[in-house]
Amino acid sequence: MNDLKGDLASLKIDRDRPPRSPWRWPLLLLAPAVLGLLALYALRARQAFAGVEVQAVTPTVQKKDHAGPAGSPILTASGYVVARRKAVVSAKIQGRLAQLRVEEGSRVGQGEVIARLESNDYEAQVQRARAALQRALADLAESQRQLDLARRLTDENIMSTDQLQTAESRTRVNEAAVSQARAEVAFAVATLANTVIRAPFSGTVVKKMAEVGESVAPIPPGVNISTSSGAIVALADLDTLEVEADVSESNVAKLSPDQPAEVTVEAFPDRRYRAVLRQVIPTADRTKATVQVKVTILDKDAQLKPEMSAKVTFEEPAKRATATEPLAPVVMVPKEAVVSRDGKPVVFEVRDGKVRSRPVVPGGERQGQVVVREGLAGSETIVMRPPETLKDGDAVRVKG
Numbered sequence: 001m002n003d004l005k006g007d008l009a010s011l012k013i014d015r016d017r018p019p020r021s022p023w024r025w026p027l028l029l030l031a032p033a034v035l036g037l038l039a040l041y042a043l044r045a046r047q048a049f050a051g052v053e054v055q056a057v058t059p060t061v062q063k064k065d066h067a068g069p070a071g072s073p074i075l076t077a078s079g080y081v082v083a084r085r086k087a088v089v090s091a092k093i094q095g096r097l098a099q100l101r102v103e104e105g106s107r108v109g110q111g112e113v114i115a116r117l118e119s120n121d122y123e124a125q126v127q128r129a130r131a132a133l134q135r136a137l138a139d140l141a142e143s144q145r146q147l148d149l150a151r152r153l154t155d156e157n158i159m160s161t162d163q164l165q166t167a168e169s170r171t172r173v174n175e176a177a178v179s180q181a182r183a184e185v186a187f188a189v190a191t192l193a194n195t196v197i198r199a200p201f202s203g204t205v206v207k208k209m210a211e212v213g214e215s216v217a218p219i220p221p222g223v224n225i226s227t228s229s230g231a232i233v234a235l236a237d238l239d240t241l242e243v244e245a246d247v248s249e250s251n252v253a254k255l256s257p258d259q260p261a262e263v264t265v266e267a268f269p270d271r272r273y274r275a276v277l278r279q280v281i282p283t284a285d286r287t288k289a290t291v292q293v294k295v296t297i298l299d300k301d302a303q304l305k306p307e308m309s310a311k312v313t314f315e316e317p318a319k320r321a322t323a324t325e326p327l328a329p330v331v332m333v334p335k336e337a338v339v340s341r342d343g344k345p346v347v348f349e350v351r352d353g354k355v356r357s358r359p360v361v362p363g364g365e366r367q368g369q370v371v372v373r374e375g376l377a378g379s380e381t382i383v384m385r386p387p388e389t390l391k392d393g394d395a396v397r398v399k400g
Contacts, residue, residue, distance in 0.1 A: 072330060073315050073316075074316055075313075076314070076365065077311070078309070079245030082244050083203075083236035083242075085236070085240040086203075086235065086306075088233075089199070089200065089232050095117035095118055095215070096118045096214070096215050097211070097213060100210070104208055106205045107202075107203070109199065117195040117216070126192050133181035139177065140171070143173075147164075147170075149167075202237065203236050204238050205235055206306055209231045210231065210232045217230035218230075219231045241300050243295040245311075245312045254314070257277065259277035260276055260277075261276060262274065263295065263313075265304065265308045266311075267309075273297050274298040275295045276295065276298060277296075280293050281293065295312050331378045332369040333370055333382055334384060336385045337370075345360055347375070347383070348382065348383040348386045349382060349383075353395055357392040359375055
């Protein structure tokens with residue numbers, strides 16, 4: 001009985017205990033979100049206090065002296081490296097290639113033997129022509145002997161004048177035959193000499209276009225090196241390398257004779273070559289609205305090869321420095337550092353933990369660098385890729 005009473009007492013509702021709040025669980029669920037927002041706000045506040053993190057660079061400065069070759073870039077054109085002196089070498093006569101002495105990359109001197117054609121037939125023609133010459137000389141000697149005899153007999157009134165004239169005519173015919181035989185010998189010898197192919201000038205073999213046993217033939221002038229058939233080798237004088245580039249018609253007026261330039265090739269983007277404008281072709285390409293120009297490379301090296309893609313940056317002629325007015329250095333910054341604010345080009349300079357907007361006057365581009373004509377001295381620390389929200393006076397932290 002006592003146990004039953006105890007069990008019933010445990011089931012009794014306690015009316016004096018305060019009721020539980022219905023907002024208890026929602027508040028418990030919202031607490032982590034509130035804490036997260038507070039942490040994020042604290043992080044943003046910390047970043048704002050510490051400043052925006054940016055990447056900075058120092059401008060590139062190219063100093064100019066009394067012999068400074070060029071000034072600021074004015075335009076860039078694309079083209080290809082070519083040899084000014086080049087030739088497709090072929091035989092002057094048709095024949096089968098019997099010997100080839102060169103490979104791609106072989107250097108040859110002017111007059112050096114490159115190849116030989118089969119020459120047995122031409123050697124036989126020389127021997128036949130020489131034999132014909134000997135026979136003609138013998139006939140001439142006999143006609144001259146008979147002419148001398150006819151003259152003596154005519155003087156003694158033994159032979160008539162008509163017979164003397166006949167002897168003289170026979171001698172003249174034989175003299176002509178000797179001249180013809182000598183010409184035929186010379187022609188046969190020249191034809192035999194044409195079986196030996198020699199280099200027309202000193203240069204480098206850039207392409208081998210035939211092998212021993214193949215038939216070759218004379219090639220007309222102006223053929224394309226890559227499509228010519230019957231040629232033996234393509235030869236180029238690498239000492240005459242230059243760049244042929246296409247310049248827009250609207251920019252041709254900016255160029256002048258001996259315009260200084262700088263050449264870069266895609267194969268070696270870090271290597272720069274000094275150059276000068278040699279020629280502006282006096283006709284335009286109507287399909288591309290461009291004019292071809294030829295630029296001489298002044299400090300070429302063995303790395304340059306014909307048909308390499310190249311870019312030419314034409315520059316303003318540099319003024320010579322004087323004792324009272326030295327040449328100003330050329331200041332260049334990465335083009336990603338120059339942005340537009342209110343329609344004007346500016347860069348952001350980092351100074352004492354804050355940025356200062358500095359208006360600049362940009363010039364031409366050179367290998368991803370923008371020439372700054374005005375606005376920078378070259379010793380500043382410039383923000384790379386400034387955010388659109390970055391403004392004058394903002395606090396920043398430089399990476400690294």
